[in-house]
Amino acid sequence: MLIRFENVTKRFGSFIAVDNVSLDIAVGEFFSLLGPSGCGKTTLLRMLAGLETPSAGRILIDGVDMAGVPPNRRPVNMVFQSYAVFPHMTVADNVAYGLKIDRVPRAERDSRVAEALALVKLDDFAHRRPDQLSGGQRQRVALARALVKRPKVLLLDEPLSALDAKLRDAMRGELAAIQREVGVTFVMVTHDQDEALAMASRCALMNRGTLQQVASPGDLYEFPANRFVADFIGTINLFEATLAVDETDHAIVRTPALDAPVYLGHGVTGATGAQVWVGIRPEKITMTPADAPRPAGPAAMPHANRTPGTIMTSAYLGAVTLYDIHTSGGTLIKVTAPNGTRSASPALPAGTQVWLHWEPDAPVMLLA
Amino acid sequence: MRLFARKRGDAGPLDYAGRWSLRSWVAVVLVFQYLPLASLVLFSFNNSKRTIRWEGFTFDWYGRLASDDALIGAFANSLTIAAISTVFSVLLGTMAAIALWRFRFPGKGVFDGVITLPIVIPEICMGVAMLVFFGTVAPWPRDLVWPLDLGAITIAHITFSFPFVTVVVRARLASFNREMEEAARDLGASELRAMRDVLLPHLRPALIAGALLAFASSLDDFVITFFTAGPNTVTFPVKIYSMVRFSVTPEVNAASTVLMAITIALTLVGMKMQGTDIASTESP
Numbered sequence: 001m002l003i004r005f006e007n008v009t010k011r012f013g014s015f016i017a018v019d020n021v022s023l024d025i026a027v028g029e030f031f032s033l034l035g036p037s038g039c040g041k042t043t044l045l046r047m048l049a050g051l052e053t054p055s056a057g058r059i060l061i062d063g064v065d066m067a068g069v070p071p072n073r074r075p076v077n078m079v080f081q082s083y084a085v086f087p088h089m090t091v092a093d094n095v096a097y098g099l100k101i102d103r104v105p106r107a108e109r110d111s112r113v114a115e116a117l118a119l120v121k122l123d124d125f126a127h128r129r130p131d132q133l134s135g136g137q138r139q140r141v142a143l144a145r146a147l148v149k150r151p152k153v154l155l156l157d158e159p160l161s162a163l164d165a166k167l168r169d170a171m172r173g174e175l176a177a178i179q180r181e182v183g184v185t186f187v188m189v190t191h192d193q194d195e196a197l198a199m200a201s202r203c204a205l206m207n208r209g210t211l212q213q214v215a216s217p218g219d220l221y222e223f224p225a226n227r228f229v230a231d232f233i234g235t236i237n238l239f240e241a242t243l244a245v246d247e248t249d250h251a252i253v254r255t256p257a258l259d260a261p262v263y264l265g266h267g268v269t270g271a272t273g274a275q276v277w278v279g280i281r282p283e284k285i286t287m288t289p290a291d292a293p294r295p296a297g298p299a300a301m302p303h304a305n306r307t308p309g310t311i312m313t314s315a316y317l318g319a320v321t322l323y324d325i326h327t328s329g330g331t332l333i334k335v336t337a338p339n340g341t342r343s344a345s346p347a348l349p350a351g352t353q354v355w356l357h358w359e360p361d362a363p364v365m366l367l368a
Numbered sequence: 369m370r371l372f373a374r375k376r377g378d379a380g381p382l383d384y385a386g387r388w389s390l391r392s393w394v395a396v397v398l399v400f401q402y403l404p405l406a407s408l409v410l411f412s413f414n415n416s417k418r419t420i421r422w423e424g425f426t427f428d429w430y431g432r433l434a435s436d437d438a439l440i441g442a443f444a445n446s447l448t449i450a451a452i453s454t455v456f457s458v459l460l461g462t463m464a465a466i467a468l469w470r471f472r473f474p475g476k477g478v479f480d481g482v483i484t485l486p487i488v489i490p491e492i493c494m495g496v497a498m499l500v501f502f503g504t505v506a507p508w509p510r511d512l513v514w515p516l517d518l519g520a521i522t523i524a525h526i527t528f529s530f531p532f533v534t535v536v537v538r539a540r541l542a543s544f545n546r547e548m549e550e551a552a553r554d555l556g557a558s559e560l561r562a563m564r565d566v567l568l569p570h571l572r573p574a575l576i577a578g579a580l581l582a583f584a585s586s587l588d589d590f591v592i593t594f595f596t597a598g599p600n601t602v603t604f605p606v607k608i609y610s611m612v613r614f615s616v617t618p619e620v621n622a623a624s625t626v627l628m629a630i631t632i633a634l635t636l637v638g639m640k641m642q643g644t645d646i647a648s649t650e651s652p
Contacts, residue, residue: 051550070558071550071554072553072554072556077555082545084548086569088570097552097555097557098555101557142551149556
């Protein structure tokens with residue numbers, strides 16, 4: 001393991017910013033620390049950089065305990081949220097700064113600076129001053145300045161939050177490409193789940209100082225560990241439910257929110273009769289008009305996984321249309337319908353009666 | 369095309385000079401502010417011993433200044449005191465500002481409140497306090513060689529100069545992005561080196577402004593200096609005062625003009641240094 005957090009806790013006065021976090025990050029990963037603001041993700045990153053000291057626990061980088069190692073002696077470099085490009089130095093001087101401190105010989109320094117600037121496509125800006133650069137260009141300077149030191153780990157603190165939407169999308173792809181090119185382990189803090197899902201190979205979702213789940217973006221979305229994860233990542237319809245049947249190949253959950261049972265195509269580990277939550281993502285629900293033939297549920301349980309409802313509101317979002325549907329069970333369910341053809345685009349009017357149904361592997365059951 | 373067409377003579381909201389009442393007000397202010405200074409300078413070139421009537425142009429009085437050893441000595445004293453006290457004021461003032469900005473420590477609130485006291489306390493009180501302090505509490509040794517004999521005055525000047533530096537530097541510190549310093553640390557700089565490479569360049573305009581304030585306030589201080597000066601440690605303003613006690617001669621005018629010219633020149637140099645500096649360090 002390249003990075004290892006062992007039971008790391010950070011307290012600021014009586015506030016616990018990071019609560020007993022243990023986490024391993026491997027070489028070459030693009031790892032993302034994700035969570036709402038104040039969840040402790042930035043504190044975790046700053047402890048890795050040496051800008052904060054853990055109140056308890058150990059942090060190891062490449063097997064070396066980082067306790068007492070100041071930030072200037074750690075094999076990590078950081079891209080700060082404000083970029084922190086030095087305003088009184090040219091772009092080239094900014095990038096060369098860390099190498100000058102390391103007393104890298106002039107010739108090698110120059111070639112490494114040129115290489116780093118080429119990597120971030122700023123070759124032509126070497127002699128500009130930061131106040132002559134755009135926000136995106138300043139970020140590239142910060143990136144080059146950190147990468148030129150060839151760190152074992154590159155830390156990125158909300159790298160895209162200060163960019164406008166178009167640039168953000170472009171930088172997403174570019175950051176991932178740069179990471180593949182240099183092969184350095186990236187640890188990125190973000191509050192933006194899209195950013196984390198799109199770029200990271202693995203994510204740690206945090207809340208209130210604790211790790212909620214560490215998984216690949218796909219697993220985080222499709223196999224959330226608990227209600228917080230399910231709710232934070234994307235949109236989900238969550239219902240309180242009771243576990244009625246738990247067999248090896250299927251499980252049946254009953255919820256007062258829906259007037260049909262929910263049939264899951266796999267067994268779960270829970271005691272029958274236990275209080276659970278069941279979640280279904282909006283895109284995994286199919287909507288058919290009420291006058292169409294009634295949809296059949298799973299073969300084993302034809303009346304499950306379907307419910308009648310009435311469209312309350314709709315929001316046309318371009319690629320999909322988002323509907324709020326009132327079920328006869330008395331709850332609102334969010335459903336997205338893809339606009340597969342142009343003529344499909346006009347949203348169904350409010351008041352339309354519809355059937356909602358879903359596949360046995362669409363719902364996810366959560367114990368906590 | 370004019371966006372807001374208006375009749376001639378109809379003053380717009382920002383056309384202050386277009387209203388006769390405001391125009392005369394400005395004239396009165398300018399006259400009272402600059403006429404005394406202008407006449408001081410003018411009569412320093414007056415070819416007459418009396419300062420009231422213009423008799424012709426001459427550089428005589430400046431020549432006489434140059435040969436007045438007592439005046440030259442006082443001038444040298446003033447510049448020396450100002451230079452030394454500026455160096456110490458900038459050092460102490462900046463350190464105090466950084467301490468107040470960066471750290472939490474017991475008594476910080478009191479320190480914060482007391483630090484600007486020398487600015488607001490009436491000079492006469494400071495003067496008397498210095499007289500008592502150097503007279504009875506900690507007498508400055510007599511008969512020291514120059515410039516050590518200026519120690520008491522210099523210390524007094526540092527006392528009232530460094531708070532100016534603190535105030536200016538603190539204001540500048542407020543706009544410092546701490547991530548800059550952390551970035552320098554992250555890139556390998558020690559704490560001291562990060563301060564030198566990142567914090568100091570940011571503070572430069574404030575350091576220049578603070579140094580100018582300290583230098584100017586030391587150079588022209590009369591009251592506090594008067595109480596701490598001994599017979600051999602006369603400064604330029606004190607010397608001018610003693611000359612005026614007998615009569616206001618054109619020589620006094622010339623001496624004052626020199627002092628004024630130095631102050632203006634320093635201010636211009638400072639503004640120039642700050643101007644170029646701000647242009648190159650300002651971050652959006």
